[in-house]
Amino acid sequence: MVQTEIAALRFGLGARPGDLAAAAADPRGWLTAQIKGAVALAGNTPLAASDQIFAELTAARDEFQEMKREAASRSSTDPKSTAAPAVNPVRDSYLRHYRAQVLARAQSAALTTRPFAERLVHFWTNHFAVSADKFAVIGVAGTLENEAIRPHVGGRFVDLLTAVEQHPAMIAFLDNQYSVGKDSELAQLAARRAGARSFGLPRADAPDKPKREFGINENLAREILELHTLGVNGGYTQNDVTTFAQIITGWSIGGGKGRLAGGIPGRFYFRDNLHEPGAKTFLGKTYYEGGQRQGEAVLADLARHPATARFIATKLVRHFVADDPPAAAVDRVARAFLKTGGDLPSVYAALVEAPEAWDAGMRKFKTPEDFVFSTLRALNASPEKPEEVVRSFELLGQRQYTPGSPAGWPDTAKSWDGSDALMHRVLWASRIAGRYERGIDPVDLAASSLGAYVRPGTVTALRRASSSTQALALLLMSPEFQRR
């Protein structure tokens, strides 16, 4: 009865005018036709790639150092001048890219004709979350989505996983680039050369600092296991975390100096001289030395592990069906994952086939992302200014690419349903309504965006509203528009 609406609203990103008609003939077929292959950005905002951004960043950093030197020499001769430069070209450069990526993301969500595939891109971005509140990540948070996730969202999980863990944004976010094996070539050399100080590592060459000692950082290894593959109860120990961290020592970003020269700035680079050599036993299996391939072999095994299948299936069903994921649907999706070795279109097809996903009743309370994107689609609008998108998400409490933690944004209503959050939605809805009310009939808009889900009481309220602006705000804040 409401199968079309479920396809467009729960699986998709909300209906643009005409979407419901397009999906009506075969709602399931409309979905499955979207899920194979890469998902390109819809829209027209030009974006720079990670390597360009890193190259620009290096130039900006040099410029900033020069500015600081100049300012310091000025202040030593003229006490009135300030020591710190007023602008930071590194931050400027980063923020420009951040804003462009946020705008491009909103345009793509607003315009795409593959909204189910686009939602899956967002799902994986949140699963493999990096957060732009870490300075090193601001300019490249969006490139992880566009360079690692969009090409592989309709492929195999192992390829998606490997692309993500080798993306410079992930490596920088979880600090793996300077994680060094104790017996690596670099650490050995340092041990032999007592008193040697600089190997080109940042901040290692200050003469008053103690001699640099090398070791691992277990951040990336732990989060791959806990958040990206097995899940926190997936059966690994602290020892497995430490061993895995040793296995992926050397997974780094190109473009250092001195003994860390090598690779292309802003691209994945395996630094053999940081890698902890030798065979290692992880989760009871021995992985022989193979440099970069040692870690890739672990990822390949993790990608088809039953715990991974169950963890991913649970998250998918929670996202697409209900906060409390029905066990039967989780089983079905996990089975498809295991049976196909993580072939993602087969996994998505199993999700679409789950009868639990087609129960009438809107069980998911929209996140701010859902709310903004479905509003743009309902209004047949696409944003043109980055500030408008950036500020919208700040107001609504879901700053884009900034979940604050590697666990990503929460995916259940109780994390988004505070009374203050609701008030912010009302504020945003009334501002948007003021911007877009011209030429819009709110009752027609209710029908084209919500179809059979519109309640008679809502139509009455829209007709009685004191202005079309108020009617539009009421529609956007109606319970049926706030859920999917």
Add this chain to the structure above:
Amino acid sequence: MHPCHMSTRRRFLVGAGALAASAALPNVLFAHTGGSARLVVVILRGAMDGLAAVPPHADPNYAGLHRELAISAPGAADGALALDGTFGLHPSLAFLHERYLAGELLVFHAVASPYRDRSHFDGQNVLENGLAKPLGSADGWLNRALAALPRGHGAERAVAISQNVPLILRGDVPVMSKSPQATADVDEDLLARLADLYSQDDWFSARLSEAVQTEKLADEGSAADGQPMSAPAGAQPAMAAAPNSTAKPAAADRISGVARMAAALMRSEGGPEVAVIEAGGWDTHANQGGARGALAQRLTGLDKALRTLADELGPLWPQTAVLVVTEFGRTAAMNGTRGTDHGTGGCAFLAGGAVRGGRVLADWPGLARTALLDNRDLRPTLDLRSVFKAVLDEHLRVDAKTLATRIFPDSSGARPLQGLMRA
């Protein structure tokens, strides 16, 4: 009164230096009067390094393990602020140190929730759900405590200073949420019509009426203060186009804005007695810094926020306790990237005019290789629930049976500490 039930096998440290000062204050000022107690819980998400915030500078293994992240003994350049002979405070925590000297700060060390793995997210769940396990409860211990309180003077007992309610405050008792971002200019007629539209939907209806009530309270609070509360200086990131935590001073000020809002709401007529504040950014895996640097900036922001809270609570401060906690500590040794990885034991603070402070409560296990948990972490010797129970018992007067059964089930091993609050 011996404030601890634990074995005496190890050295038990109580810094008594500041007790004399507090004893001189007339006790009548701090008398308990039913619902007058105020509690603020500050949750530091990301696992604050307890060995940097409260450096055990006299432990013979501390400097060797924590290396360039270690804080020197008091008196040295950039050294710790002195507590007792063993522990100090990070030099960024000047306000907390003042409170310690005034007998208004308790410092707990080698403390942890019952959680023994190293996931932030499970660790935070355990910190907030009050159970021994991360799953199994959709509500938080502080909400269950609210349910057990005698009737207070306000309709809403507690507020989360954020758009949404964190786990610790979720549950059967309705709780306000209010963030420092202004919502005051929402049209009243629109709100009235929405209330009508929501009349068939309890879920939306409840939230909207709560939001409207909170808005009123906030208006009254700001009127009483004579200053606008909804947009405290530096706490309004919405119109800057940047992710605001990229600007470090702004991030520090933001916590102060949140603290100011908590205080103003608590001071308003019929305002909440309990508030929860959250602050992120403590997950210092790389380039943590020592007396200065990334962690020092966070600590400075926290210290400023606590000072703001005390200043703004003003006359309520003598009946206030502020509990500062984090999900777990960090590794005793510096890692390979000048930071620390996820650990276990750490520190916690209890500050406020109602606190019998000026003491460090720590059954210190030491940092010798054989003393560490799993060869890497400070071994916890005190269960955080022993602190929580003591605060709920002595400060909010929750009865012992409810504490042991409904609020912290399966916590018989964590008996409440005693004598944390002024009698």
